[in-house]
Amino acid sequence: MSAAGRKVLIIDDEEDIRKLLKTVLDKEGIPQVITAGSVAEGMQQFREQQPDLVLLDIMLPDGEGYEVCRQIRSISRVPILFLSARNEEVDKLLGLMIGGDDYITKPFSPREVAYRVKAQLRRSEYLQPEAEQDFILEAGPFVFNEQKAELVKNGRIIELKPKELGMMKYFMQNINRVISKERLYDVVWGEDFIGMDNTVMVHIRRLREKIEEQPSQPEYLITIKGLGYKLMIGD
Secondary structure: OOHHHOEEEEEOOOHHHHHHHHHHHHHOOOOEEEEEOOHHHHHHHHHHHOOOEEEEEOEEOOEEHHHHHHHHHOOOOOOEEEEEOOOOHHHHHHHHHOOOOEEEEOOOOHHHHHHHHHHHHHHHHHHHHHHHHHHEEEEOOEEEEOOOOEEEEOOEEEOOOHHHHHHHHHHHHOOOOOEOHHHHHHHHHOOOOOOOHHHHHHHHHHHHHHHOOOOOOOOOEEEEOOOEEEEOOOO
16 A cells, blocks of 8 residues: 555644644645544544554643553554654653654654654555454454454444453453453553552443443453453353
8 A cells, every 4th residue: 555545643732733744744645644632632533533653742731642652552553653842762762662663853854754654654564464364353242453443243333442442452362361450451551550450340340331231240251259350252
């Protein structure tokens, strides 16, 4: 697929930067550019538009780009390029450690950003054929499409929030295996578990309400007392 057929999402609270990058990307042969100015709008656009790459500012009015990166990484492997006025080494390392593919400091050359975007799109295209089959997970009545950030049960799309998608993905990667609360929190939230027992329980309950016919008597997402949870498929 050519760059012209790829879709880029820009999440930055500065409208002038969004407009500038959109113009430059269009001139460089990437006309499909979506923009957002906040964490909430950015995640909504990501879920709805399913972009091939994300340009992500760190300082946003309702949170940090780091959290957006964590949420995206829980459901997708699309390239993420950070844009930030923070130029300390620790900031760059953190951005790359949590799943960013590149880190560009402000002020930047718009054309350089465009070339880096095109380079990442080429790289992801090279990797696509080998990894394509990994985007789909199937278990019992469930089909999880990582690329589309979508869960389907018996042919019906189930609307899940980012953390719920991350949990379901991990359960489907570990069918019939017991997953502790600590491990689940570490994988999905990417943080230390300390004091987060209730957070996991609340999200498990919400996930059951969406995937189970009778959430109070779950058929699939089972509690293993004292150990954790498992997605039970088959006998």
